[in-house]
Every structure is written in structure tokens, then in C-alpha cells.
Amino acid sequence: MVTAALFIVHGTQKLFNWPPAAQPMHIQLMSQLGIAGVLETFGGLALFLGVFTRPVAFLLAGEMAVAYFQVHLPRSFFPVNNLGDNVVLFCFIFLYLMVAGAGSWSIDHAIASNRFDDSHR
Numbered sequence: 001m002v003t004a005a006l007f008i009v010h011g012t013q014k015l016f017n018w019p020p021a022a023q024p025m026h027i028q029l030m031s032q033l034g035i036a037g038v039l040e041t042f043g044g045l046a047l048f049l050g051v052f053t054r055p056v057a058f059l060l061a062g063e064m065a066v067a068y069f070q071v072h073l074p075r076s077f078f079p080v081n082n083l084g085d086n087v088v089l090f091c092f093i094f095l096y097l098m099v100a101g102a103g104s105w106s107i108d109h110a111i112a113s114n115r116f117d118d119s120h121r
Helices: 002-016 032-049 053-072 085-100 107-119
Strands: none
Touching: 002 032, 002 085, 032 053, 053 085
């Protein structure tokens, strides 16, 4: 949930300039950065709620891989030097969520539990 909340803030900063960035971003919604903001805001919200966790996590891991290779890797090979360590962490956390699925507090879990209970009545 903390990872999702942090990810949402990356998206809201791109889309709504909240929290305010040192230099305000003026992005086009249908640009690569605008689409990233939408994915981060609403994909992060989906992960926070635990809905469609596996496919959303897969999509967001891919977004982070693209971000790393396009933006950070050209600066330096080492994530600590190219400011991409948070991008790498997000990517691998999302890959983990894709494999592990949502936790017991998720909407996905509630739906699955309800289906299981209904089939055994």
C-alpha cells in the first residue's frame, strides 16, 4: 500500500502538479509523459485498492522498465548515479505483485473469497 501511495504521488505530480514540483510540469495528456502520469495515478490507485492487481502490476512494471531504459540508463550505468534506483525498485516490486497477487486486504481477495464461499454452499 505504501508503494502504491508513493507511485500515485508521482502520477499526480505529473498530471496536477501536486505536490508542487520544484519546476512545474506542463505536459500534454496524450504524450508519453502524460500517459505515464495517468498510469501512475490510476494504476497506483488500483494497486492501493488491490483491484486487477496482477495485470496492473505487469503494466506498471513495463512502464518502469521503459522509463529506466529511456531516461535513466543513458545518464549512467549505475542506478545510484543515474537517479533511477526508485524506478528499479518500483519495477521489481510490481513484478513481485504480478507473481504474488494482491494481499488479504484487497478487493481482489474479497472477490475471490466471495466466489469461493458461494461455490461451497
